[in-house]
Amino acid sequence: MDNIAIELRGIDKSFGPVHANKNINLKVRKGTIHGIIGENGAGKSTLMSILYGFYQADSGEILVDGKPVAIRDPNAAIAAGIGMVHQHFMLVENFTVLENIMLGAEDSQILNKGIAKARVELKRLEREYALEVDPDAVIEELPVGLQQRVEILKALYRRADILILDEPTGVLTPAEADHLFRVLEQLKSQGKTVILITHKLREIMAITDEVSVMRRGEMVATRTTAETSVEELAELMVGRRVLLRVEKGEAKPGEVKLAVEGLTVKDGRGVTMVDNVSFNLRAGEIVGIAGVAGNGQSELLEAISGIRRAVSGSVLLNGKPIDVTGRADPSELRDRGLAHVPEDRHHVGLVLKFEECENAILGYHHDKRYLNGVFLDVDAIRKDAEKRIGEYDIRPPNPRLKTANFSGGNQQKIVLAREMERGPDVLIIGQPTRGVDVGAIEFIHKRIIEMRDQGKAVLLVSVELDEIRALSDRILVMFAGRVVGERDPDATEGELGLLMAGVEGRKEAAE
Amino acid sequence: MSTPYAKLPGWVEYGLIPLINLAVAFLVAGLVVLLVGENPLEAAYHLINGAFGRGEYLGFTLYYATTFIFTGLAVAVAFHAGLFNIGGEGQAYVGGIGVALACLWLDQTMPWFVVFPLAILGSAFFGAAWAFLPGWLQAKRGSHIVITTIMFNFIASSLMVYLLTRVLKPLGSMAPQTRTFAEGGQLPKLDWLLAIFGLNVGTAPFNVSFLLALVAAFCVWLLIWRTKLGYEMRTMGHSPSAARYAGMSESRITVITMMISGGLAGMMALNPIMGEQARMQLDFVQGAGFVGIAVALMGRSHPAGIIPAAVLFGMLYQGGAEISFEMPSISRDMIVIIQGLVILFAGALENMFRPAITRLFTMQSRRAAVVTQTKGA
Numbered sequence: 024m025d026n027i028a029i030e031l032r033g034i035d036k037s038f039g040p041v042h043a044n045k046n047i048n049l050k051v052r053k054g055t056i057h058g059i060i061g062e063n064g065a066g067k068s069t070l071m072s073i074l075y076g077f078y079q080a081d082s083g084e085i086l087v088d089g090k091p092v093a094i095r096d097p098n099a100a101i102a103a104g105i106g107m108v109h110q111h112f113m114l115v116e117n118f119t120v121l122e123n124i125m126l127g128a129e130d131s132q133i134l135n136k137g138i139a140k141a142r143v144e145l146k147r148l149e150r151e152y153a154l155e156v157d158p159d160a161v162i163e164e165l166p167v168g169l170q171q172r173v174e175i176l177k178a179l180y181r182r183a184d185i186l187i188l189d190e191p192t193g194v195l196t197p198a199e200a201d202h203l204f205r206v207l208e209q210l211k212s213q214g215k216t217v218i219l220i221t222h223k224l225r226e227i228m229a230i231t232d233e234v235s236v237m238r239r240g241e242m243v244a245t246r247t248t249a250e251t252s253v254e255e256l257a258e259l260m261v262g263r264r265v266l267l268r269v270e271k272g273e274a275k276p277g278e279v280k281l282a283v284e285g286l287t288v289k290d291g292r293g294v295t296m297v298d299n300v301s302f303n304l305r306a307g308e309i310v311g312i313a314g315v316a317g318n319g320q321s322e323l324l325e326a327i328s329g330i331r332r333a334v335s336g337s338v339l340l341n342g343k344p345i346d347v348t349g350r351a352d353p354s355e356l357r358d359r360g361l362a363h364v365p366e367d368r369h370h371v372g373l374v375l376k377f378e379e380c381e382n383a384i385l386g387y388h389h390d391k392r393y394l395n396g397v398f399l400d401v402d403a404i405r406k407d408a409e410k411r412i413g414e415y416d417i418r419p420p421n422p423r424l425k426t427a428n429f430s431g432g433n434q435q436k437i438v439l440a441r442e443m444e445r446g447p448d449v450l451i452i453g454q455p456t457r458g459v460d461v462g463a464i465e466f467i468h469k470r471i472i473e474m475r476d477q478g479k480a481v482l483l484v485s486v487e488l489d490e491i492r493a494l495s496d497r498i499l500v501m502f503a504g505r506v507v508g509e510r511d512p513d514a515t516e517g518e519l520g521l522l523m524a525g526v527e528g529r530k531e532a533a534e
Numbered sequence: 535m536s537t538p539y540a541k542l543p544g545w546v547e548y549g550l551i552p553l554i555n556l557a558v559a560f561l562v563a564g565l566v567v568l569l570v571g572e573n574p575l576e577a578a579y580h581l582i583n584g585a586f587g588r589g590e591y592l593g594f595t596l597y598y599a600t601t602f603i604f605t606g607l608a609v610a611v612a613f614h615a616g617l618f619n620i621g622g623e624g625q626a627y628v629g630g631i632g633v634a635l636a637c638l639w640l641d642q643t644m645p646w647f648v649v650f651p652l653a654i655l656g657s658a659f660f661g662a663a664w665a666f667l668p669g670w671l672q673a674k675r676g677s678h679i680v681i682t683t684i685m686f687n688f689i690a691s692s693l694m695v696y697l698l699t700r701v702l703k704p705l706g707s708m709a710p711q712t713r714t715f716a717e718g719g720q721l722p723k724l725d726w727l728l729a730i731f732g733l734n735v736g737t738a739p740f741n742v743s744f745l746l747a748l749v750a751a752f753c754v755w756l757l758i759w760r761t762k763l764g765y766e767m768r769t770m771g772h773s774p775s776a777a778r779y780a781g782m783s784e785s786r787i788t789v790i791t792m793m794i795s796g797g798l799a800g801m802m803a804l805n806p807i808m809g810e811q812a813r814m815q816l817d818f819v820q821g822a823g824f825v826g827i828a829v830a831l832m833g834r835s836h837p838a839g840i841i842p843a844a845v846l847f848g849m850l851y852q853g854g855a856e857i858s859f860e861m862p863s864i865s866r867d868m869i870v871i872i873q874g875l876v877i878l879f880a881g882a883l884e885n886m887f888r889p890a891i892t893r894l895f896t897m898q899s900r901r902a903a904v905v906t907q908t909k910g911a
Binding site: 037328329330352353354355356357363365367370371372373374375376377381384385386388389394397398399401 | 756760761762763765766768769772773775776778779780781782896
């Protein structure tokens, strides 16, 4: 079996009481694209971190080209021919492409010779793998897709034969993702081995040769991609059958609950993030905002919910204005029936160091039922938390547990329970299922539809196009801070993809 | 993958780990004593005996501890809101004005129990006022509180020199201090408290402000964990973005927290001024504001941790003085080194032994889990 590029035998790793990897065995054949799929927390990232030398396995061995190797740190991994493209890029923003590629591989204290060598080598790599990028461009001026290309070049420059990509398409437009897949095909044809970590089943089906499924720290199955199906993989990931499509009836839109008119928001540096956005949100409908991350969706949500000041524009909530350019205050808006599930639950929606019950009142701590004068009514708070833990099936059912110890899905349920429970008129939800396991996604989607059917107005922002299409009654697409189009949920993915990339939108605006 | 996280039982977290850190600090301190050519065991004996050996020694230890409880609480309160108030020194110093004014005004006409409440209010008011400006500057202008509170320590120092040499000094006196207070400006000693244990307080200035410190510790616990304001402070301390999301006003919480912190630091002045000297002297704070940082750090910003940590530092002060008295080759500076080592190991290197201890305990708990599993089957 000399065509095995990398083999893991009995890899075991624990963090305290958490058994992240249990006796993992994996063989990746040379010159293939091998997918590793699993829910969040299944142990994919831990396994790859062991392979790249960030962590040490408690037991087990790693064989590269049939020879056992000890990978104590990333340098050892690089020496063994393993390269990694991280989910969050490890690039120096204000360095040029060339400088980033050389970083850590400068060869000597005097840079001149290294630069010349790197330039030649970069040219060769570009030709060989069709990875064109201007070596003198500064990273922060490059689009995300090109930054990722630099990460790949970095690995190749260090003579990686095995390339690990961790959730590479999370930040890309569909078109950029397609381009990435062509690059991966090219790498494969040149004899490189690619390990692709993702939780998107579609990508696995589109590009991999073989796929291994992880669940709760175990490697549960390896399949040849051509012989498996999305349904089978989903079932393997979760351990039971899952509904990938949400069941929902016709929307019955009522009166306008939220009217946004000409909203413009700038960030701290004065860059326009939301550019003259207008739309209406009615009772009993879900409006989805699609777009690649960073096109102003976050700022839009923050401005409507009173966290960020808008520069101009107006917002009417239940017909009455919100002072978005001045003194809008999140707690006042909550009183007026606007609930907000923020995109970043770790830093905004929750205080991870708090007990569950303390987070269950965040933002609603002025509510009389939690207070005895200036004192907190701890008993009432805990009882209330317990009730909602039951209703939303939050596990473990312990209101006194530190929030950080809950899984992503259960943390999200804590936020949803808090924001949905009071029956707000308008519910704003950002990334409802980011970092949430498949089982919980189903639950969360059902709850969102329930809210709609109760006649609430729901504004949904997600970078998962599938999610937007499954839940929304209308879809707005944002690109570069502007709403570039409105579509029905039956619009094809290609159509939405073009809008998200700003291609169709420009045409539409010109017409 | 979420961050690796292991939870230790409470007695390990709050009992064993601090004790191990402390033991290591004393071991290293012992090596230092050895280097000077003295017997570390003898030094340890003088330290313990000098701090607890007699009623009078214990009285001094608790007198120092009282001071450190106040300054420790002051640092802890600010810390819960994510503010690092290192101006306790200056706030305590200025708080002295409040005590002195109350005493100078009423000491000859009123008994102590009338003057004391006024002095408490006065000290808290002046301490809070001194912390208000840095808090306001941080909230409105974004001037960093660490920088401004440090600068305010120096301003306080100059201000007090001015007041004590020009304004508060009695005419014809050469010493930079107020006049000595009459009986109404002196706090009664807690000799009866030690007498319960058959100890004699002797000349030690162990006084009722110790009880006030304990009350303050309880109030701080109430404030932080049982009030809406405390909840808001902790939210802001852990995550300013979550506080903004929840609609809490960052500037309001910053200013209020700093004033509570400054008020607590200011109340420290009661202990030396009314409890010991019966007058306000130059430099009466003597670094207690900075020791408060170490006390809060070691006590994990929890009142139940701050009290024992304050007693520990009281012991180092009192016992340390005894060492340098009994063993002349160990100078006062050596004692400071030992105190520094305690801060180093208990505060800065707090997590040094944690990984090893965690590993030990997870190994044990996993073994226990295996046992229960086999029993269950």
